[in-house]
Amino acid sequence: MLNELLHLDQELFLALNFDGGLFADRLFWLASGKLTWVPLYLLIICLLWRRYGWKQTLLAVVFMALSVVCVDQIANFFKTFTPKFRPTHTEAIAELVHTVNGYRGGLYGTVSAHAATLFSIAVFSLALIRSRVYTICILLWALFVSYSRIYLGVHFPMDIILGMILGVLMAVIALKLYRKTINYLER
Secondary structure (H helix, E strand, O other): OHHHHHHHHHHHHHHHOOOOHHHHHHHHHHHHOOHHHHHHHHHHHHHHHHHHHHHHHHHHHHHHHHHHHHHHHHHHHHHHHOOOEOHHHOOOOHHHOOOOOOOOOOOEOOOOHHHHHHHHHHHHHHHHHOOHHHHHHHHHHHHHHHHHHHHOOOOOHHHHHHHHHHHHHHHHHHHHHHHHHHHHHOO
16 A cells, blocks of 8 residues: 555656756746745734734744744654655656756655745744735745745655645644733733
8 A cells, every 4th residue: 555655656746747947947946945935934024013013923933933943853853764765866766857956855855844844834824814815825835835846856745745734733733832822921
C-alpha cells in the first residue's frame, strides 16, 4: 500500500513538474525565496494593527512567529527521523526532474517546511483579519508558493500536503493560545 502511494506521488510529481521556460523558472524561483514575501508580512501586520491596535498585533505576531518556528522544527524532525528522498535525489526519477538554477535541495524532504510555514501564516492571519478577499488572496498565495516547490523539483506533492496539514494544525493551536492569552490579559 505504501509503495503504491509513493509511486502515485512520483507520478503526480512528474505531471506537475515541467520546464515552463525562462519566465516560469524565474517566477517560481522568486516565489520560493523567503525574502520575497517580506512586503506581504508587513501588510499582514498593518492589517492586524488597523483592526486590533498595537498590543494585540504584537501578541499576534509573537504567536504567529512561534507557530512558524514550531512547524519549521517539526518539519526538520520529520526530515531527520522519517527520511524520504526529494525528487532530485530519488534515483528512479532524478533524470526526469526539472530543476532551476541547479538547485536540488537537501537530501530529504519528507514534510515541506515552506508549505507548513505558509499555511501556518495564512490560517493564523485569515482567522484574525476575517475578510473574504484577504482569505482568498492569502490561500492562493500559500498554494502558489507551495506549488513552486514542486515546480523547482524539490518536493513531492505528498510533502506539500503534509506541510499544509502541519501548518494548519499549528496555526489552530497558536490561535487558541493567542485567544486565551488575550482573554487573560483583558481580565
